[in-house]
Amino acid sequence: MTHLPETSAIVLNGPDLESRAQPDDHQTLRLWLRMLTCCTLIENELRSRLRTEFGTTLPRFDLMAQLLRAPDGMKMSDLSRHMMVTNGNITGIVDQLERDGLIERIKSVTDRRSSLVRLTDKGRRTFAKIAKAHEEWIRDMFGGLRETSSHSLFQSLGELKLAARTQLGGV
């Protein structure tokens, strides 16, 4: 990485996805580009740290996080919906995690097409460690945000989530 002086104007206007916006672009587009830049920045960092420090990936981590709050397990199709990716991909990620002994498939007795996926004890222990580090990374990256900004960001994003979902026609 290159190192430029860290005055805020320079840093804030540093090269990134947002800098593709033209002076006369509409404000909504600029807003989206700024949001995309923030997400990409953070996601890149999380992916990198998950890989180097824990040998795992964001989708694998996300899938385990979903399972943590479903002690009785989740169906593959639930995971698909929650993680916003198609069914076949869930099979792949679940395969990997099962191979590592972090999760297990439990055959459903009521519907023999279906199975429940849940964390193993090893999975829970492993996830706890990663999640702890993960939350620290997040806190560090969001640390420079004032309390009021953080709060209004949360509110506005809630509104956006609703707006986008409504627009895209679905829950």
Place this chain on the structure above:
Amino acid sequence: MTHLPETSAIVLNGPDLESRAQPDDHQTLRLWLRMLTCCTLIENELRSRLRTEFGTTLPRFDLMAQLLRAPDGMKMSDLSRHMMVTNGNITGIVDQLERDGLIERIKSVTDRRSSLVRLTDKGRRTFAKIAKAHEEWIRDMFGGLRETSSHSLFQSLGELKLAARTQLGGV
């Protein structure tokens, strides 16, 4: 604080990445998950529409967008920095776009290791069409956001961008 319709709780709590948060999770983590959900939602939609309606991808679109505001061209390494991906990947994306006649490499006369990449006329025409549709999609998806929310979102994200960049120690 916010004034949302009654159904908003249901829609807002629909299954997604944020729904992995536990009741006692720290607020910062919840904030990140909400932001990630919004970005994923919008990115998925943009990717899908770019593919089905224009046969292209988000990175290709982003690269062309970068070039649009650099009529004299950009170096590969500039593109790499702006798009926040490594150098080798830029080569790949530039190869594809060049093969389609949308951009061209111009050998630098002053530094023979380097070349400038810029849009062709065809590239500019093609990009204009896609960008127009793209901005409409964005406006639709952000349409349900109140003006004040949109504005505070923009401000807060600016702060976050700065905070994250500072924390990650670089441009």
Place this chain on the structure above:
DNA sequence: TATTGTTATACTCTATAACTATA
């Protein structure tokens, strides 16, 4: 007929690292 999950395929994007040509 519809649904659940798997499999197969193909492609895009990605990081890493070794390499070349040039500076």
Place this chain on the structure above:
DNA sequence: TATAGTTATAGAGTATAACAATA
């Protein structure tokens, strides 16, 4: 020595679609 870009490799994630088993 350092830099600009390419190539090679390997792997992750993705959509699509065909498929089997079951509902």
